[in-house]
Amino acid sequence: MSKSWRAATQLVHGGTTRSQHGETAEAIFLTQGFVYDTSAAAEARFKGETDGFIYARYGSPTNDMFEKRMCLLEGAEDARATASGMAAVTAAILCQLKAGDHIVAARALFGSCRWVVETLAPKYGIECTLVDGRDLSNWERAIQKNTKVFFLESPTNPTLEVIDIAGVAKLANQIGAKVVVDNVFATPLFQKPLELGAHVVVYSATKHIDGQGRCLGGVVLSDKEWINEHLHDYFRHTGPAMSPFNAWTLLKGIETLPLRVKQQTENASRIADFLAEQKQVASVIYPGRKDHPQADIVAKQMTGGSTLVCFELKGGKEAAFALQDALEVVKISNNLGDAKSLITHPATTTHKNLTDEARAELGMSAGTVRFSAGIEDSEDLLEDFSRALSKVNA
Numbered sequence: 230m231s232k233s234w235r236a237a238t239q240l241v242h243g244g245t246t247r248s249q250h251g252e253t254a255e256a257i258f259l260t261q262g263f264v265y266d267t268s269a270a271a272e273a274r275f276k277g278e279t280d281g282f283i284y285a286r287y288g289s290p291t292n293d294m295f296e297k298r299m300c301l302l303e304g305a306e307d308a309r310a311t312a313s314g315m316a317a318v319t320a321a322i323l324c325q326l327k328a329g330d331h332i333v334a335a336r337a338l339f340g341s342c343r344w345v346v347e348t349l350a351p352k353y354g355i356e357c358t359l360v361d362g363r364d365l366s367n368w369e370r371a372i373q374k375n376t377k378v379f380f381l382e383s384p385t386n387p388t389l390e391v392i393d394i395a396g397v398a399k400l401a402n403q404i405g406a407k408v409v410v411d412n413v414f415a416t417p418l419f420q421k422p423l424e425l426g427a428h429v430v431v432y433s434a435t436k437h438i439d440g441q442g443r444c445l446g447g448v449v450l451s452d453k454e455w456i457n458e459h460l461h462d463y464f465r466h467t468g469p470a471m472s473p474f475n476a477w478t479l480l481k482g483i484e485t486l487p488l489r490v491k492q493q494t495e496n497a498s499r500i501a502d503f504l505a506e507q508k509q510v511a512s513v514i515y516p517g518r519k520d521h522p523q524a525d526i527v528a529k530q531m532t533g534g535s536t537l538v539c540f541e542l543k544g545g546k547e548a549a550f551a552l553q554d555a556l557e558v559v560k561i562s563n564n565l566g567d568a569k570s571l572i573t574h575p576a577t578t579t580h581k582n583l584t585d586e587a588r589a590e591l592g593m594s595a596g597t598v599r600f601s602a603g604i605e606d607s608e609d610l611l612e613d614f615s616r617a618l619s620k621v622n623a
């Protein structure tokens with residue numbers, strides 16, 4: 230096992246441990262507990278004097294392989310695998326805060342992430358200020374004496390806004406606050422928040438990491454010090470642990486992450502360029518096109534475009550529904566990062582709980598559509614969009 234291996238190699242071999250049988254594929258250890266040879270061995274394990282597992286809520290062998298592989302990919306010292314992306318986000322936020330603390334978060338967040346900071350945290354006396362994260366001066370102005378955490382997602386869902394992670398981290402370091410980045414949209418391949426100065430990275434492994442629409446999962450990654458001080462006890466005692474079955478599925482999924490993300494990005498990029506030329510389309514936002522509103526920040530902090538495309542149809546909701554209903558290869562679904570191409574109308578699905586005003590703030594209209602590129606042949610996707618758009622009035 231070498232730390233210097235490149236991502237594609239780590240994703241196939243990193244973190245693997247083998248049982249006495251020497252199996253090729255990672256083994257699945259579906260066990261709740263572990264037995265000890267002697268009472269003294271149990272005592273030593275509990276005291277932390279010997280290494281080994283104690284109880285699957287704390288950690289288990291298949292989950293451990295997944296966590297180690299994710300650490301190697303991310304360049305993190307330690308990680309905890311969680312049952313879902315939201316379990317990861319909630320743990321990362323709550324484990325380090327107490328009543329009287331303050332969070333500054335970018336307002337363009339995945340719906341449930343926004344609920345955690347805007348609605349849940351205040352119930353426990355944790356204040357939250359939401360800002361337009363694109364402008365660093367908004368982060369600076371929102372800082373209070375009790376600000377402990379900055380939370381952001383970049384690119385954002387669904388309008389693919391980009392936030393200057395290094396800039397936010399610099400501000401946080403001036404006041405000793407921690408930056409938590411939800412890196413789902415960028416994928417661990419195209420953006421390295423820890424290298425940019427963030428302290429904690431979270432993923433919904435449900436998306437590109439599984440990549441085949443099977444399991445929920447999440448992961449929190451950071452340095453050993455932060456995990457030991459904040460996450461370790463929270464994780465053990467509140468129980469957001471991932472099922473070993475899901476850890477096994479995700480370990481197999483992640484082997485092909487670079488191949489899938491490459492094809493998805495090529496497909497997304499071709500579809501973005503195609504859509505930008507169509508008379509029914511008012512605008513296309515794609516981090517990878519020169520006309521992305523923050524192309525300079527994309528170039529600075531991302532090494533690839535995106536597997537998602539956001540675009541606006543001139544004909545509003547009626548046009549969006551007509552397009553979605555006419556597509557055949559592309560399926561209507563609110564998920565993303567899947568091998569299958571998926572399309573969603575955020576205003577009536579993922580972002581239906583926001584007011585019209587809040588949606589407008591995020592650059593979302595009734596004609597906004599989010600496309601998640603799959604790994605199909607791009608010619609079939611182009612033909613599908615071309616045929617479906619012909620049924621949409623300009």
Ligand SMILES: *Cc1c(COP(=O)(O)O)cnc(C)c1O
Pocket residue numbers: 313314315316318339341342382386411413414433434435436445446447
């Ligand atoms: C899907 C998603 C989540 C939540 O993940 P689950 O696995 O569905 O709980 C959080 N953040 C972002 C950006 C997501 O896309």
